[in-house]
Amino acid sequence: MTTKRSKTDNKVAGEVREKVRYTDEELQEFKALINEKLAQARSDYEDLRAIVTHSQSNDTEDTSPTFKVMEEGASALSKEESGQLALRQHKFIQSLEMALVRIENKTYGICRETGKLIPKERLRLVPHATLSVEAKNKRE
Numbered sequence: 401m402t403t404k405r406s407k408t409d410n411k412v413a414g415e416v417r418e419k420v421r422y423t424d425e426e427l428q429e430f431k432a433l434i435n436e437k438l439a440q441a442r443s444d445y446e447d448l449r450a451i452v453t454h455s456q457s458n459d460t461e462d463t464s465p466t467f468k469v470m471e472e473g474a475s476a477l478s479k480e481e482s483g484q485l486a487l488r489q490h491k492f493i494q495s496l497e498m499a500l501v502r503i504e505n506k507t508y509g510i511c512r513e514t515g516k517l518i519p520k521e522r523l524r525l526v527p528h529a530t531l532s533v534e535a536k537n538k539r540e
Contacts (some may be wrong), residue, residue: 422509431503434527438496448486493530511535
């Protein structure tokens, strides 16, 4: 049995064809969500950078001699952890910015491995996702 389909018809033998991209309205909703997360991420990043560089500190912490080895160790560890968090935050910011580019290109929400739409629920939780859960699980 063969089915005919015109170029403008979205139905094949009474079935609705699978959606291949999000509508412009849906993309604008995601854009607003991403811009919100981006503003928060940038703020958090600046806070972490300030901790690492002591840019908000006017004390003599780095210049005064101290004999409190435990405090120095904890301080160094905290600085190192903050540095790692800052790097992760920077990477997150870049991922969000790339998601905005995909929105402009109208390719946002399309799994880069399967070509299928990533569910809205996943994109609301992980707005920078480029893989569906199915594709991500195959990689692990």
